[in-house]
Amino acid sequence: MGFVTPDYGTIFWMVISFGIVMFILKKFAWAPILKALKDREISISEALNSAESARKEVAGLIASNDMIIAEAKKEKVIIIKEARDIKDNIIAEARVQANLEAQKGIEIARQQIIAEKDAAISDIKKQVAELSLMIAEIVIRKQLENPKDQEILVKDLLKDLKLK
Amino acid sequence: MLTAEYNEDTMIQIIRPLIFIIFAVFIGTGTVRANEEPVKSEETETAKSFNAGKYVIEHVSDAFEWHIATFGETHISIPLPIILYSSNKGWNIFMSSRFHHGHETYNNFRIESEGQHEGKIVEVNESGEFVSLPVDLSITKVVAGIFVSVIVLLIIFLNIAKSAKEHGNQAPKGLQNLFEPIILFIRDEVAKPAIGEKKFERFMPYLLTAFFFILINNLLGLIPIFPFGSNVTGNIAVTMVLGLFTFFVTALNGNKHYWKEIYNPDVPWWLKFPIPLMPIIELSGMITKPFVLMVRLFANMMAGHMIVTVFISLIFIFNSLMGAKIGLGVSVISVAFSVFIIMLDILVSFIQAYVFTLLSAIYFGMATSEHH
Numbered sequence: 001m002g003f004v005t006p007d008y009g010t011i012f013w014m015v016i017s018f019g020i021v022m023f024i025l026k027k028f029a030w031a032p033i034l035k036a037l038k039d040r041e042i043s044i045s046e047a048l049n050s051a052e053s054a055r056k057e058v059a060g061l062i063a064s065n066d067m068i069i070a071e072a073k074k075e076k077v078i079i080i081k082e083a084r085d086i087k088d089n090i091i092a093e094a095r096v097q098a099n100l101e102a103q104k105g106i107e108i109a110r111q112q113i114i115a116e117k118d119a120a121i122s123d124i125k126k127q128v129a130e131l132s133l134m135i136a137e138i139v140i141r142k143q144l145e146n147p148k149d150q151e152i153l154v155k156d157l158l159k160d161l162k163l164k
Numbered sequence: 165m166l167t168a169e170y171n172e173d174t175m176i177q178i179i180r181p182l183i184f185i186i187f188a189v190f191i192g193t194g195t196v197r198a199n200e201e202p203v204k205s206e207e208t209e210t211a212k213s214f215n216a217g218k219y220v221i222e223h224v225s226d227a228f229e230w231h232i233a234t235f236g237e238t239h240i241s242i243p244l245p246i247i248l249y250s251s252n253k254g255w256n257i258f259m260s261s262r263f264h265h266g267h268e269t270y271n272n273f274r275i276e277s278e279g280q281h282e283g284k285i286v287e288v289n290e291s292g293e294f295v296s297l298p299v300d301l302s303i304t305k306v307v308a309g310i311f312v313s314v315i316v317l318l319i320i321f322l323n324i325a326k327s328a329k330e331h332g333n334q335a336p337k338g339l340q341n342l343f344e345p346i347i348l349f350i351r352d353e354v355a356k357p358a359i360g361e362k363k364f365e366r367f368m369p370y371l372l373t374a375f376f377f378i379l380i381n382n383l384l385g386l387i388p389i390f391p392f393g394s395n396v397t398g399n400i401a402v403t404m405v406l407g408l409f410t411f412f413v414t415a416l417n418g419n420k421h422y423w424k425e426i427y428n429p430d431v432p433w434w435l436k437f438p439i440p441l442m443p444i445i446e447l448s449g450m451i452t453k454p455f456v457l458m459v460r461l462f463a464n465m466m467a468g469h470m471i472v473t474v475f476i477s478l479i480f481i482f483n484s485l486m487g488a489k490i491g492l493g494v495s496v497i498s499v500a501f502s503v504f505i506i507m508l509d510i511l512v513s514f515i516q517a518y519v520f521t522l523l524s525a526i527y528f529g530m531a532t533s534e535h536h
Contacts, residue, residue, distance in 0.1 A: 003225040003400065003466070009300045010226065010401035013307040018377065018405060021314045026369035029321035033347060034368060036328035043333045 214484045216477040223473045224395050224466055227305045228260040228275060228285070232390055239265050242390065244308055248273060250287050250298035260302070273298070306402065309394025313381045321376070350375055350521060358525035359532065367528045370413055374406060375521040382465060382513030386506055397516070398465035400458065407458035410524040414453075418531040426450060453527055457520055464516050468509040475502045 144150050222231075230242035243261035250256070253272070262270035266277060269288060272295075276286050285302070287295045303311075324340045331337070336344045355364040355371055381396040396402050426446040428436070435442045475498045483491030 003221070006401035006404045007226060007300075007304075007399075008401075009302055010304060010306050010399060011405055012301055013303070014310055014402050014405040017307075017310050017314050018373075018409065021317055021377070022369065022373040024318060025321055025373050029325040030369045030372050032325040033321070033328045033344075034351070034365075036332060037344070037348065037351075040333050 214477070214480040216474070216481050219477050219480070220470055220473045224398060224469045225283075226399060228263065228302060229265065230305050230308060230390060230394070241265070244305065245303045246273075246285065247301040247303065248285060248298040249301070250296060252287065252295070253298075256298075305394050306396055306399045308391075309381070309384070309396040310402065312391045312394070313377065313384055313396060316384065317376060317380055320380075346375075347372060354518075354522050354525050358522065359529040363532050364525075366417070367413070367525065370409070371521050371525055371528075374409070374524060375517050378406070378461065378520055379513060379517035382517060383510070385465065385469065386509055386513070395465065395469050397461055398469050400462045403458040403462040406461065406520065407454035410457055410527060411451075411454035413524075414527045414531045415450075417528060419534070421534060422531045453523070457523060461516050461520055464512055465509075468505065468512055471505050472502050472509070475499075475505065 144153070228246060229244055231239065232242065233240045243259040246256070246258055246260050246262075248256040256271060256273065258270065262268070263273075263275055266275040268274070269292070272288055272290075273285055274288055276282055276284055281294075281297065285298060285300055287298050289295050320339060320343070324343055327337065327340045331340075335341075350372055351364070351368060355368055358364075359367055378397055381402075384392040385395050385397060387393055427443050429442050429446060431442050478498045479491050479495040482494040
């Protein structure tokens with residue numbers, strides 16, 4: 001059968017054309033195509049890597065943002081607490097001050113009252129003394145109208161002196 | 165290790181097309197015999213009767229002209245250059261149209277139609293007797309088909325290379341987009357696993373060229389319109405050259421380990437001395453591998469083309485045996501089967517190109533591997 005015996009003419013042309021086409025394709029087609037494929041793969045993997053690192057960076061930023069916000073919140077709480085304390089202190093101090101003032105006022109009033117009272121008492125005493133003097137003068141004058149009484153008195157006085 | 169796995173596949177791939185061939189040849193030769201008898205008895209019948217065997221063989225084998233159609237007695241064909249060298253007459257270059265479809269002798273050359281040198285160009289003397297066989301480097305139909313496919317290959321891949329250079333890192337478009345996945349497939353699924361990450365790049369140009377050469381030729385061979393349709397990968401000379409390329413690439417790249425495994429494998433000494441049994445087996449294995457590549461591709465493509473032509477010729481067989489109406493009826497079934505077989509052939513085209521490339525890559529991988 002003719003078609004299972006290889007024909008040398010066909011072999012000759014096949015070797016030449018296949019060799020040439022392989023040479024041309026190797027130099028002008030496969031080299032640039034494979035290079036382009038490789039380059040693209042590298043650039044894609046690089047792009048993916050950089051995207052990944054950017055994503056991580058953003059995640060880091062978000063985390064630090066959260067931290068800042070949390071810190072700010074904490075600070076806010078602290079500030080509010082401090083403010084409340086200050087307020088409480090001020091109020092307490094003011095109350096104490098007011099109490100003190102009131103106490104002082106009361107004290108002054110009391111002292112004044114005492115002073116007034118003392119003055120009034122001494123005035124009364126003075127008036128009482130004057131009144132008693134006046135009464136005693138009247139009584140003594142009445143008693144000493146008779147000379148006998150005068151004598152008795154003097155005797156009594158002298159008796160007291162002797163005894164002493 | 166790899167050969168053992170692939171041997172089974174190999175066997176299946178050889179056996180299947182062989183069955184096809186046997187089937188096709190059986191039908192072909194059967195009808196040839198059936199038709200030969202009336203040829204002898206009634207000369208007038210020969211013109212009318214349809215010789216299916218000859219028809220099928222003519223369609224799948226090589227020719228000196230590119231036959232397109234025949235209307236009655238008028239053959240329409242593209243003449244191809246005939247290049248001959250004979251010791252008597254030196255170089256002779258002329259178009260095949262000078263032979264008038266093999267009917268005439270030109271410049272003492274003629275296409276032998278019978279006998280020992282059937283189908284070949286022979287040199288004859290003035291009285292028409294055989295003188296010698298000239299060296300025949302004619303551009304036959306298959307060679308012309310090779311040139312066509314080479315041009316197609318170059319147009320496609322130089323274009324892709326151009327766009328690959330221009331667009332660089334951008335997404336591929338058009339032709340580049342169509343072929344890049346295949347190139348990537350060859351690189352990542354065939355070359356890398358078979359040869360290894362470090363060495364595969366050296367073999368990529370050959371593997372890609374072989375794959376696309378076979379694929380393009382397989383597919384172009386299925387298109388029955390000029391300038392396609394030449395049965396290139398169904399020609400044993402073509403597949404032989406492809407097998408030889410794989411053989412030489414393997415042999416030239418074989419490392420120390422590879423040659424040691426062939427000439428001095430690690431087997432008991434009595435397998436190597438006094439009769440070098442293992443080296444002989446290994447050497448024959450070395451030759452069998454490209455031979456298998458050659459036969460598998462040839463047989464697959466040849467079988468596909470044959471079956472299609474056999475189905476088509478069934479129409480004419482029934483036509484000449486039982487009349488036009490039966491022939492018309494059979495044509496429906498024949499065309500349906502042909503379409504199915506052509507569909508199958510498209511699949512086979514891809515599979516065979518893939519198998520050839522994969523096995524070549526495995527052979528290269530075996531030749532360059534450091535450890536067993």
